[in-house]
C-alpha cells in the first residue's frame with residue numbers, strides 16, 4: 066500500500082530509531098504523529114522533521130500513562146499504522162541489578178507498549194479499516210544477552226504480546242509485526258552509541274520498517290529478525 070494519506074503514530078519519536086522511522090515515514094508521504102516524554106528533545110526532532118517537510122505533529126506523551134494514551138488515541142480521526150517503538154535499556158551484571166530496574170524496564174517496554182497497542186487496536190477495530198501495528202522489539206526477544214536480563218525479559222514479553230494479540234485480532238484486518246533488530250547505532254545505552262561501527266544505521270534500518278508498512282493488507286509479516294553483518 067502507498068503511505069500517502071496514511072496516518073502513522075510513532076512512539077519514542079524524539080531521537081534514535083523512532084526519529085529515523087518518523088523521517089522515513091514522512092519521506093514516504095505518510096502523515097506522522099510522534100510521541101516522546103522530553104519536550105526539548107521533541108523540539109530538536111521538530112527541526113529535523115521540518116527539514117523534510119510534509120504533515121506531522123509531535124506531542125509529549127509518556128506511554129506508561131494509561132489514561133493519557135487512551136485519550137490521545139481515541140481522539141485521532143484515523144490511524145493506519147502504529148510504530149510501537151518507545152523503549153529503554155540498561156546493561157549491568159545480575160548481581161548489581163536491583164529489582165526496581167526490572168520494574169522500570171518492564172514498565173516502559175511491556176506495560177507502555179501494551180497500553181499503546183490496546184488503544185491503537187481499539188481505534189482500528191472501531192474505524193473498521195484494518196491497520197498495522199509494528200512492535201519494535203529486538204533480537205533480545207529471541208535470545209539471551211549477558212548483563213541485559215531485564216531488557217531481554219521485556220522484549221521476550223513484547224514478542225509474546227504481539228503473537229497473542231495477532232491471534233485475537235486475526236479477523237479484524239489488524240495485522241501485527243514484531244520487528245526484532247540487533248544493535249542499532251543510537252545512544253540507548255549512553256553517549257557514544259551513535260558512533261558504534263558494528264551497529265546498524267538507524268536510517269537504513271528504518272527503510273525496512275517503511276517497506277513492511279507498504280506491503281499489501283493481505284500480507285502479514287509476523288516476526289522480522291534483522292542483524293548487522295558487521296558482527
Ligand SMILES: NC(=O)c1ccc[n+]([C@@H]2O[C@H](COP(=O)([O-])OP(=O)(O)OC[C@H]3O[C@@H](n4cnc5c(N)ncnc54)[C@H](OP(=O)(O)O)[C@@H]3O)[C@@H](O)[C@H]2O)c1
Nearest residue numbers: 077079080081082102103127128151152203248249251253
Ligand atoms: N539501539 C539498539 O541497539 C536497539 C536494538 C534493538 C531494538 N531497539 C529498540 O528500539 C527502540 C528505540 O530504541 P533507540 O535505540 O532508538 O533508543 P533511544 O535513542 O534511547 O530512544 C528511545 C526513545 O523512546 C522514548 N521513550 C522512552 N521512554 C518513553 C516513555 N515512557 N514514553 C514515551 N517515549 C519514551 C525516548 O524519548 P524520551 O526519553 O524523551 O521519552 C526516545 O524518543 C526501543 O524499543 C529499543 O528497545 C534498540
